[in-house]
Amino acid sequence: MLANRMSFRVVDYDELDADHGTQASCHEIMAYGSSGDDSRVRTMRLRATGVAPYYGMYAPDGQDVLGQVLVHRFNFVFPDGTSRPVSALAGITARPDRARRGVARGIIRAFLEREEDGIDHSLLWINRSWQAHDLYTSLGFRDMFSPPLAYRRVPQRRQVAGAVSFARCGMKDIRSIVKMHARTCEGRTGIVFLPPESWGHL
Numbered sequence: 001m002l003a004n005r006m007s008f009r010v011v012d013y014d015e016l017d018a019d020h021g022t023q024a025s026c027h028e029i030m031a032y033g034s035s036g037d038d039s040r041v042r043t044m045r046l047r048a049t050g051v052a053p054y055y056g057m058y059a060p061d062g063q064d065v066l067g068q069v070l071v072h073r074f075n076f077v078f079p080d081g082t083s084r085p086v087s088a089l090a091g092i093t094a095r096p097d098r099a100r101r102g103v104a105r106g107i108i109r110a111f112l113e114r115e116e117d118g119i120d121h122s123l124l125w126i127n128r129s130w131q132a133h134d135l136y137t138s139l140g141f142r143d144m145f146s147p148p149l150a151y152r153r154v155p156q157r158r159q160v161a162g163a164v165s166f167a168r169c170g171m172k173d174i175r176s177i178v179k180m181h182a183r184t185c186e187g188r189t190g191i192v193f194l195p196p197e198s199w200g201h202l
């Protein structure tokens, strides 16, 4: 496997050549199913909310862009109650025709080296069942939270004594939902209780 490793440089959004724009968009489509143009990126960066000043890291190689990592930036509540900025990786993609040649690993390493003063944690959303989970643990990321429950629908309905059943919830269940939500948030790094008054958007 090591013999297949590629060498490439990693640059940020501003260092990409203009003619890499289409390929960078292809990576965004691969990650999110859609992509915006340069003016959307400019607007996001000007508003300075939610994205790192450099927006993302890319691996250009000739006419190609081998992969990307987009970098979000937001405040995160730590267990001691302090709120500090963290970076969050998103939209991690590598070209399928160069898979398993160290592209994603190289870009994330470059991101970790680049991280700025005052940003001492980075996050990403990953699940143990995802294929590339080992990539992140091998780079030092640690699982923070696994939901204590999982369910699957039983293909054929059977009557089992004492079995749990599912029903659509409504306003009558609000007290139980608030209690369950509060209990789930307790002692979990980065997860805060959202009071019901702010649930209007749900």
Ligand SMILES: CC(C)(COP(=O)(O)OP(=O)(O)OC[C@H]1O[C@@H](n2cnc3c(N)ncnc32)[C@H](O)[C@@H]1OP(=O)(O)O)[C@@H](O)C(=O)NCCC(=O)NCCS
Residues within 6 Å of the ligand: 001, 031, 067, 091, 092, 093, 094, 095, 098, 099, 100, 101, 102, 103, 104, 105, 106, 125, 126, 131, 132, 133, 134, 135, 136
């Ligand atoms: C996941 C993805 C970014 C990996 O890119 P890549 O450049 O092929 O990854 P790397 O070559 O740097 O792989 C590094 C490690 O990740 C793990 N990994 C990557 N792809 C894997 C796969 N398909 N199955 C199992 N492990 C995998 C391995 O541990 C690998 O190390 P190894 O090759 O020494 O065994 C790429 O497959 C992709 O774009 N997938 C679609 C989008 C996606 O799932 N993004 C991740 C969202 S968090």
